[in-house]
Amino acid sequence: MPLDAQTISRACSAHLTLANQLCGTDLTQFKAALTPDSKITIACTQEAPLFSEVAEELARPTPTFVNVRETAGWSSDAEAAGPKMAALIAAAAEEMPPVALVTLESNGVVLIYGRDEVAVEAAERLADRLDITVLLTTPGDITPRRVNQFPVLKGTVRNARGFLGKFELAIDGYAIPQPSSRAKLMFGPSRDGVTSTCDLILDLSGSQPMFPAHDLRSGYLRADPADCAGVERAIADAANLVGTFDKPRFIHFDESLCAHSRSNITGCTRCLDLCPTGAITPNGDSVAIDPQICAGCGACASACPTGAAAYALPSADALMRRLRTLLQTYRNAGGSNPVVLFHDSVHGEALIDALARFGDGLPANVLPMLVNEVTQLGPETLAAVFADGGAGAALLTRAKPKHDIAGLRRAAELTETIVTALGYGAGVVRIIETDDPDQLRVALDAAPAGSATERPASFVPRGAKRGVLETTYRELHRAAPAPVDVVPLAAGAPFGGVKLDVEGCTLCQACVTACPTGALGDNPDRAMLRFTESLCVQCGLCEQTCPEDVITLQPRLDFKAWSEPPRVLKEEEPFNCITCGKPFGTKSSIERVLGKLGEKHWMFQGANARRLDVIKMCADCRVEAVVNESFDPHAAPQRPPVMTTDDYLLARKQKKDDPIGS
16 A cells, blocks of 8 residues: 655654564564553554554554554545545544443353253253353243253243342243143143343343343343254353453443422433433433443433433543644645544444445545444534534444434434534535445545535534533634524524523522523522523423423524623512511512412401511511411401201201291
8 A cells, every 4th residue: 555654754743764664574573662661552453453562562552553554544535535544644643542340240040041952952951150040931841851950940031130249030820840841841820920040141031132222231141042053152151151251341421410300390311312222321310321231332421411420431621632643744744625434343344444445545634533333423523523624524333233223313313403503504414325345435536515614613622522512612603614603403402592481480490400400590699580502402301390480492503692791581670578678579579479368368368468568578577577467377357157967957956846937
C-alpha cells in the first residue's frame, strides 16, 4: 500500500519509523524503540499478539495498535489516504480511561430444562464436570437410568430472574419421580410455586425464552432440541462456565440526576422503554440499573437526557476527545469533506476487512471509528462530528439488527434535524444497515455531500455527559455555516422550553419541587418562577404536577435562550399580613383561597365570614388570632339529635292524637 510518511509524520506531530517487516527481519527496530517510559503506536494489528509478547518479555509498556491497512491503505483511493492514516494514528494514541469491572462467580450448579431424552443425554455428558439437575416439562416416555447420577424432576418454569451465578426460578407442577418407576419415569404428586436456584440454565425445552434478549443474558444458554449443532455448542459453553468471570461495568449511573419520577408521578421513561435485557427497573424517584444483567448496548445512555446514565466504555467525553483528534489531524494533513463511520468490532470490522480485501475498500474521506456498540452513541457525539469539522456521520449496523435500534434512530433523527437547520447539509446523518461489504461502499459513495464548518470547535471535551452536550451544542451553533437561533423539534426531544399560562399560575411552586434538573426555580426573596432552558430535558414532571394545568412543554433547541440567564416566567407582589404588614404568599394565591373558602366552607360563611381575615394573616398572627378567639377549627355546626325507635313511635303517637298540631 502507498504510504505518505512525510504527511503522516507532520500531521501527527510525532516521529514516524518505517520498516519493511517490523514483525520479522526488522523486529530489532521495535525492540530498540522500547523503553521503560515509551509510548509507541504500531500501525498494524495483524501481529499485535507478537508485539505484545515481546514487550512483556522485555518488561516494557504494551504498545498501542491501529489498523491503517484495511481501513485506508487497501483501497482504490489509497493514493489519497495519507491524511486518513495520519488521523487514525493520532486518534489511536489518545488515551482512554480504565473501565470498572463487575465480577460474576459460578460454581457450576446447572439446571437443564427440557422435554425429553435430549435434556437427559446432555446432563449425562456434563455430569462429570457440573452439578446437574434436570427439569422436564410435560415429559414423555423417559426410561429410568440404572444409576441416578443426577436428579430428574418434573415441572414448568413460570418465570425466571437473575444472571450467571445467581439465577432464581419459580416452578409450577413440581414433582419428583417415584423410585419404583420401571419402564418409564412415574412422578408423584405435584405442587406449584416451588423456588429453585442455580448458577447456569441450559434451556433445551424448545419453548419461549425465559428472558428478553436471552442471548445477552450471562449464564443462560438456549438451543432448539432439534438443532444438533446448536445443542452441541450449548453443552460446550456450559462446561466452560465455571469459575470467576469479569465483565465491564458498561453504565455509570448517578441516581441524583435521574428524571424518572417525583411524588409518584412518572416523568422520563426513555431508558426503561429501550433496555432490551430488562436490566433497568423503576426504583422510587429514579431507576435502578443492574450491572450484572446489563449487556452494554448503551441505548439507555444514548437516550438519557440528564446524563444520569452514562456509557463507560469509554465515557462520552473520552470518546469525543478521540473524535476531535481524528478530525483535527485529518484536516491539518490536508484532508477534506471528512465523513466519520462509526462501527463495532464484531460486525463492522469484519465488513470493513472484507471490503478492503475483496473490494474497493473505504473511500479516502471516510474515517472509521471503532466503538463498543453503535447504539451507545448519543446526540452529543453525533453533534461533535460536525462541530469538530466533519461533513457527515454514518452508523453501521446489521441488515437485521439483533435488537431494537429505536434509540439510535432517535439520536440520528434528532441530530439530522439540528444540523440540517444549521446549514451543515441534509441527509448527512445516516444509519447504514447492511451485511454486504460492497453495499457498504455503495452507500458511502452515494451519501450527500455535507458542508463542513470553516471554524471547527477548539474545546477539549471533559466532564459529565450533560455538560459536554451543552458545550458541544453551543460550539455546533457557533461553527454553523448558516446558524439560526431556534430549531423546532419533535415531541419527546430532550431539549425545549415551557409555556406558562401566566393568568392561571398561582406561584404555588409545585413545578419547582418536581423539576429534577433545576430548570424551574424560585427566588427566596421574591414571589417568582424562573426558567433555565439549557437545563430542561422535557421530562414532563412539571406539566403533570401543576395543579392548575397551566404548563405546556415546547420541544425545541433555542440557542439564544441557552446563552441567557434564567428567564422570569411570572413574578408577583407578595400579600402583606393585614395585622403586622409582614409579606407572605402571593396576592393571586391568597385571593384564590379566599374565594374558594368563602363560597364552599361552612367555617367561613354567614356569621363566620369574618374568619376569612385569618387567611389574610401571616402564620404568627394567625395563631394569635385563633387562640384569642378560642375558636375550635375541628368543631362543626350542631347536628340534629339522633332519633331512636322509641322517639319515632312517640312522635307518631303524638301526631295521631293531635293531627292538626294544636
